[in-house]
Amino acid sequence: MTAVGRALYRVRGPLYYAAALVLISGVVWGLLVDEGPADRVRRALMGIALVVGVGCALLAWLGPRLLVEQSPRRVRAPVWGRWVAVNSPASAVPSHGVRAYGQAYAIDLVFDPPERPRPAFGGPRAMPPASDYPALGEPVHAMIDGVVVRASDWRRDHRARANTAGLAYMIAEGMLREIGGPGFIVGNHVTIRGDDGVYALVAHLQQDSVTVRRGERVIAGQQIGRCGNSGNTSEPHVHAQLMDRASLWTAQGVPLAFAGIHTSGASEPFDGVPANEEYLLAR
Incomplete structure (x- = not known):
């Protein structure tokens, strides 16, 4: 039963979306179809979809108890210089509030060099240009040795969301995304895809900045793109995460630890992940 539960938990996302699509289609269908055999089929499908949707919600809540605990995989930091962790598994798991898309142990890193501090949240402009932020265009590097299985850089870099109004817009926009x-x-x-079967993903890259292609072999530390504001x-x-498969629909997050980095207040290198609002100093 545990194996079945884990399998269902893995596909909860696609099942939930399928159930939602059936329910929405059923409502539209109901406006067009009169009472009769077809309507009974519609009601039956909507009932099944409702049960599936509720089941997926329960899986999202109870499913993590079925997962096997894993030791962190040591990887190279995807960025060099002074970066601050704003969402980190050192502070909370899941680090982004959800385990969907393999994000359970993901970390967000924002460039914040002393000579050009990033704009503070809460300014007068809700959506300033992404170019106002020093992270835009910074090199991003491979965290592991392996083969590229996905490489995408066609999406545009949008403006930042820099105050409460901008953040509210981002939340609404995220629902559409x-x-x-x-x-x-x-x-x-x-x-x-690493040689040990673990997958490393870096996200929110700059449009037209990716320098590798699917099927290409890369080594840890090799530049593969630049920091952007896409997605x-x-x-x-830079959003960085490890996962157990390539598909974001079904991947489970894998714990990570950065090798050979410093954090603010630490005089010696350590292997780990900085907590939220702690600086990562890597080279």
């Missing part, structure tokens, strides 16, 4: 699937959430991205983002940053 969800309809398009995970690609519209992570934006431009590169996924690499569901409030400002230019």
Whole structure:
């Protein structure tokens, strides 16, 4: 039963979307079809979809108890310089509030060099240009040795969401992005399959910045793109995560630890992930 539960938990996302589509279609169908055999079929399908949807919601709540605990995989930091962690598994798991799309142990990194601090949240402009942020265009590197299985950089870099009004817009926009699937959430991205079968993803890359192609072999530390503001983002940053398969629909997150980095207040390198609002210093 545990194996079945894990399998269902893995596909909860696609099942939930399918159930939602059936329910919406059923409502529209009901406006067009009169009472009769076809209407009974519609009601039956909507009943099944409702049960499936509720089941998926329960799986999302109870499913993590079925997962096997894993040790962190040590990888190279995808960025160099002074970056601050704004969402980190060192502070909470799941780090982004959800486990969907393999994000359970994901980390967000924002470039914040002393000579050009990033704009503070809460300014007068709701959506300033992404170019106001020093992270835009910064090199992004492969975290592991492996083969590129996905490389996408056609999505545009949108403006930042820099105050409460901008953030409210981003939340509403994010709901629409969800309809398009995970690609519209992570934006431009590169996924690499490591030699041990673990997949490393870096996301929100700059449009037309990806330097590798599907099937190409890369080594840890190799530049694969540049930091952008594509996908569901409030400002230019790098989203990094490990997962157990390439498909964001069914992937489960894998814990990660950065090798050979410093954090603010630490005098010695350590292997780990900085907590939220802690600086990562890598080279």
